[in-house]
Amino acid sequence: MGTFARHWTRIAVTLIPLVIALLHASGAMPLGFLQRFDEFLYDARLRATMPKTMDERIVIVDIDEKSLAEIGRWPWGRNRMAQLTDELFDRQQVAVVGFDVVFAEPDDSSGLKRLRQLAESELKDQPGFAARVDQLAPGLDYDAAFARSLRKRPVVLGYYFSSDRGGGRTGVLPAPVIRRQDLNGHPIRLTSWNGYAANIEQIAMAAPAAGFFNPIVDGDGVVRSVPLIAGYEDGYYESLSLAMFRLLLGAPAVEPGYARDRFFSRSYQGLESVVLRLGQKSLGIPVDNRVAALVPFRGPGGAQGGSFRYVSASDLVVQRLPAGSLKGKIILVGTTAPGLQDLRSTPMGETYPGVETHANMISGLLDGRLMVKPDYAVGYDVVVLFIAGVALALALPLISAPKAVLVSLGVLAAVVGLNFWLFLGVGLVLPMAAALALILTAFGLNMSYGYFIESRSKRELANLFGTYVPPELVDEMVKAPDNYTMQAVNKELTVMFCDMRGFTKMSERMEPVQLQELLNAVFNRLSDIIRSHRGTIDKYMGDCVMAFWGAPVDTAEHAHLAVQSAMEMVQAVRLINDEHREKGLPDIGVGIGLNTGMMCVGDMGSQVRRSYTVIGDAVNLGARLEGLSKTYGVDIVVSESTRKLAPACAWQELDRVRVKGKEQSVAIFWPVAPADALEPAQSQELKTWAAFLKAYRAQDWEQCDLLLLNLLRMNPKKYLYELYSERVASMKLLPFDPEWDGATNFENK
Structure with a gap:
């Protein structure tokens, strides 16, 4: 808890993107760019995992540019549509036909309407004219001819819903597949319209089924999903793809599918599935909270896309296709001609044939391969965000930058891996954008805070202490810079005074620059030994070095380390003297005093000059002991308090002394050797x-x-x-x- 308390600011900074992400996920503060990012990620996952194979079961009869050039501009006469329908069922023996077009107006292209007008007006007195018109009527009534072709055949007509201020209505709607009373008082939040354009009554009554072909267009203008059920007034109607699928299954009844493991109140506005029931058998089709399903695109669209076979409508009308070529196929009649405006923007491209979206839906229904964004997607997103955000907030501030990269990558991989597993294995499309943005933002904020805020304090700390303490101690200090300041405190420390002897004589014989180089070389050797034993160099005073152990970094073995340093410094001076003899220089000596006790350590001095140092009686005693080393003919003099904390040495007591300014006598010692080497x-x-x-x-x-x-x-x-x-x-x-x-x-x- 203490560690978390020291890093509470950094943890709070890391939690900022978590709060924003949770507000977005819960709908309290939706962020448009995250919604677009989620759609982009869905599109990328879809393109990466689509099968890119042809579904041989479904054929698209295309009213393409070739057909328009050969048969004539659209709309064609209903006699042509009757020819096309008869060709499909009689010669080609297809299984079912769905029309992704609407026949919303009567066909007067035969001239029958004008002949009847003449028979009732200008030519009513012409003998036999009206009778002749009645004789010709069956052959000239193209709507009746088309209706005869549809009757008693597995055909699904298309129509569309609309929403406008006037709520325009043309044609005849089919019977709804679910009525409001079938919901048992459960309101459903789904796509609803207030108008429609359906087929004329004569044609609508001839076909056994009809379905709307409206897609759902997302905010970026892309079609990703199709509602399976849509609402109009008190009825709920099926889509073109669902109607064709039901016809293939034998026209099972449609029922609302509620989650079995959840208690629903009247306030719940969603379905878990659309249930198709035929006798004792039932099939549940999963849907999202709009009673829609995502289009399971198989690959690129169009005749060259390779997902479905395209046959030009004119080839069927003029019977170029051999008989039985389409036997048992599911037929969708639609158009890819640009002028007929049935090209959609989808994740597969900006000019995707609208008829092929229905082909993909039917293919997905047949294979049970529909992707759906479940109603609990919000809860999933919130849980993932909370776990990932809290984990990063608690972990990133406490670890180094390389480990932070690994942890962030690990959390990122876990989120992406779980999402892809649910996508590929279960067919669930769950949000991921907010989680990715959270992880990247949390990492970026944490690293930025660490660099710009904590790194600054660490650099300041290194600048403050770098000249006093060893680099490895500075490295320890910067891990928790808030624990170290220059503020004075009382602590038990061990202080050392090391005086070099013989430099006075050498200064009389050497040039100042030579003496400086020699003194610096000796100081470097001795300072390295102090630093290697975690000592803090206080200052250099002429030919004397002052150091202490136990601050700024707490060191339990400060006395032991100080004694080790002193013994190694004595050995180093002996090696230096060996070098001096080879150069013809005189020997130097060393006198070291060590004392342990309570001292005041901190930043001392004036506005002009300050330093990190120690003061107190224990420090003064250490300086006195250094002076006694020459008196007793030894290199090191250690107080009894230091000797007690360094039991690893064999000691020789030198004396009991009473130095100036002290009434109590103290025992002084000399370290003979390590106890195990005596x-x-x-x-x-x-x-x-x-x-x-x-x-x-x-x-x-x-x-x-x-x-x-x-x-x-x-x-x-x-x-x-x-x-x-x-x-x-x-x-x-x-x-x-x-x-x-x-x-x-x-x-x-």
Whole structure:
């Protein structure tokens, strides 16, 4: 929870596109560009997955340019349509014929109407004229001839609904397949019109069925779906494709299909399916909330599209096609001639034959291959958006940029994969645009926030601390920059003072530039050791380096790391001296003081100059200990507080001292070696030395002389033993002092 709290701003920024996407998906704030994007994605999925094979069951009889040139301009006389119908059923023996045209006006092209007018007016006195007209009427009544061709044959006529202010109505509608009372009080939200243009009564009554051929045109002018059922007044009527499909099945009854696993109230306005029932058998056709289905396009449209066979209508009228060539086929009569205006914009192209949309629908109905956008698409979209959005909001702010890319790609792949699986496997068309936009926007906002906001703070942090602390510590700090500031705090730290000796003599013999290069080279070597052990370099003071451990990054082993650094620095100085001897330069020495305690660390200084440093009594003691290293003839002097926190070393206690400004004495130590690398001789020497210090503080000078003799035999060159030999010699001249605590007082800094 603490991690989330630190990144709450970035999480909130990432949640912004989620809120917008949810408002769009729920319909509270629909965004047109996302709707267009969803339509684009649907079109792309459809084109990528359509079979692109020919359905041999369906044939389109095309009133094309060739037919118009040969037979004449449209509309043709009904005698020609009768010839065409007779040819299809008598010679070609087709299964069913559907007309994607409407016969909304009587056919007067034969002249019969004018002859009857003459018989009743100008030529009514002409003997036998009216009788002759009556004799000719059966052959000249083209509508009657066409009606005779339709009667008792499996034919579906086409008509269309319209919506205008006047609600114009022409022709005769077929009987509705569902009436309002069949819905049992459930209102249906579907496509409704207030007018129609249907076939004239004489033709309409001759055909067994009729269906409307209106498509649904989306906001971008593209036809993607067709309503299977549409409403007009108190009736619900079937489409041309559904009417032909029903005729093929034996004219089953049409029933509304409600979801079986859902309780419907009167406020629910949707169907799950259109049910076709014939006896005990039933077939459910899935529909969307407009009682429509998406057109399952098979491929590009037109005679060259390869989805359906096209036959020129003129070839049938003049009987060029061999008899039985279309036996058992499903026939759709329509037009592709541009002047007849039945070309639609679809996902397959901008000039797609309208008649072929019905062919695709019939093909899909036959194969059970209809795509549908279910009524729960909104709920699906909301759930996917919520899961993806929350997952990204909680994950992206906490991980690195490469991992954020992988996580975002993973969520994107999951959303797209689920959507495609439902599309291909179940035939569900579900929204995806909002989810894709959410993922990309959330990723973009998160990365932008990280770069422009957090990266700025990280860069500032790196600029602040980069010259003090090792790069690896800066890398740790920039992961949570809010945790690190220059503000002063009290913390337990370990401080180091390292003074290099011998540079004064060298400065007398070397040019300033040479001395500068030499000093910088030594500082670089020692600074690298400090930084490699997570130390923070405080400052360089002449030939002295000041550093500390435990800030700005918390380090539990700060004392241990400081001791390790000190021992490696001593070894590095020995190697430097080896190099100096080869160059004829004098040796340099080093004195290091280490102390652990509470210190104030932070940005200190003035408006002119500031630095990240430590202050306090514990810091002052560290500086005093560095000065004592020369007194005791050792390279490193460590306080007791540091020694307790670094048990991995073998220690030799040097003394108890009382430095200037401190009333309490402190024990000081020298690190002999790592505890696991201590040699037996060294171990024996330390035991002897511990016995000596005990005798020394008890003022047992004879025992001290004896132990010192042994110690000098073990290590004759050690200055510490010579120092204590002189002290014992001096102390032996003084009387026994019961108040003496064994500490050595130092008044100098």
